[in-house]
Amino acid sequence: MSIRAIDHLVLTVADIDATVEFYEQLGMRREIFGEGRVALHFGDQKLNLHLAGAEIAPHAREPTPGSADLCFLIDGRLSDLEAALSDAGLPIELGPVERTGAQGPIRSLYLRDPDGNLVELSESR
Numbered sequence: 001m002s003i004r005a006i007d008h009l010v011l012t013v014a015d016i017d018a019t020v021e022f023y024e025q026l027g028m029r030r031e032i033f034g035e036g037r038v039a040l041h042f043g044d045q046k047l048n049l050h051l052a053g054a055e056i057a058p059h060a061r062e063p064t065p066g067s068a069d070l071c072f073l074i075d076g077r078l079s080d081l082e083a084a085l086s087d088a089g090l091p092i093e094l095g096p097v098e099r100t101g102a103q104g105p106i107r108s109l110y111l112r113d114p115d116g117n118l119v120e121l122s123e124s125r
Helices: 016-025 078-087
Strands: 008-013 029-033 037-042 045-051 069-073 094-101 104-112 118-124
Touching: 008 016, 016 029, 016 037, 016 045, 069 104, 078 094, 078 104, 078 118, 094 118
Parallel strands: 008 045, 069 118
Antiparallel strands: 029 037, 037 045, 094 104, 104 118
């Protein structure tokens, strides 16, 4: 057996609409599935959203808004993203900085989503 890819991750959030609005500004798209559940779709993956206090079972032992560190690879140039984030009023916490990703060197910007999750946006080097 071997793991080949991530299909989805789950974020526990305090406000689904605020979370969707934030991630839509990063190019993700809202997806409604099941009985009104909400996900954010990008590439071949998605983030399923659970409302804090109303998580879908089974779930993490202690689901908590703001406890994730996420890294997303971008299409395009980091300098263009930096300008777009500024135009959207999304403050950059750190970067650009050099990091090491799953497949080698990356260059990253860091910001926070509405729950305080750390969001790393990276270009491959």
